Amino acid sequence: MLQRVVHLFKFSxxxxxxxxxxxxxxxxxxxxxxxxxxxxxxGIKFTIxxxxxNLLKRLISIVLIIILISIILTIVIIKSxxxxxxxxxxxxxxxxxxxxxxxEQIKRYKIEGNIKLYFHKLNELIKKYFRKxxxxxxxxxxxxxxxxxxxxxxxxxxxxxxxxKLSHEVCYADYQPSSQEQERIYNFLxxxxxxxxxxxxxxxxxxxxxxxxx
Numbered sequence: 001m002l003q004r005v006v007h008l009f010k011f012s013x014x015x016x017x018x019x020x021x022x023x024x025x026x027x028x029x030x031x032x033x034x035x036x037x038x039x040x041x042x043g044i045k046f047t048i049x050x051x052x053x054n055l056l057k058r059l060i061s062i063v064l065i066i067i068l069i070s071i072i073l074t075i076v077i078i079k080s081x082x083x084x085x086x087x088x089x090x091x092x093x094x095x096x097x098x099x100x101x102x103x104e105q106i107k108r109y110k111i112e113g114n115i116k117l118y119f120h121k122l123n124e125l126i127k128k129y130f131r132k133x134x135x136x137x138x139x140x141x142x143x144x145x146x147x148x149x150x151x152x153x154x155x156x157x158x159x160x161x162x163x164x165k166l167s168h169e170v171c172y173a174d175y176q177p178s179s180q181e182q183e184r185i186y187n188f189l190x191x192x193x194x195x196x197x198x199x200x201x202x203x204x205x206x207x208x209x210x211x212x213x214x
Contacts, residue, residue: 020045095132096197099125103190110182116171122185123167126160129189133196139164156192163188 026039102125109118130136134151139160152160163185169175 018045018047094198095129096193099129099132100190100193100197103186103193106186110186115177115182118182119167119170119177119185122189123164123171126164126189129193130160159188 023040024044027036028039029036106118106121106125109115109121127139130139130152136142136151139157142157166175166177166181167185170177
């Protein structure tokens, strides 16, 4: 078994095309032996291959083409992603939208058991809606025969008057409304707002309009 090996050789280049190591000398010692051994091996000779300038040019050209293709693909992806952006439905909020937002907040008074405040807030919202939507100042005093086609129908007006009177009794006469009556006044206003709410273009509508040729 070898204990130690030392390689000694010289490296030389001739004519810039060939290289050789010259004789290789090896000093070694076997395991368990103190005697140093010495051997000479034949040198190694090989040819130097120069890097081709044409190959370098080709590599540079390939790298530039890859970079150019990457830039083009990036531009195409960015443009296509911009076209696919879902348009936002814009427009001013309607009277119904603002009243519905307030209506959602009133639910908590019923949950908290504050029925008087619940009816008071619904009473105010009904009057506010008729005032803003139909320019009706007082629902209880209006003559249904003077309402035009643009106004509410007689059934809606009579129901609104009935519910306003009910809420007045709850707020000021200590009337205890049934659960049905509590639901009725809320559902009346909610349904009225939903039915009269202007149609807003859906995302599909907006996409259709964008794709429609001029």
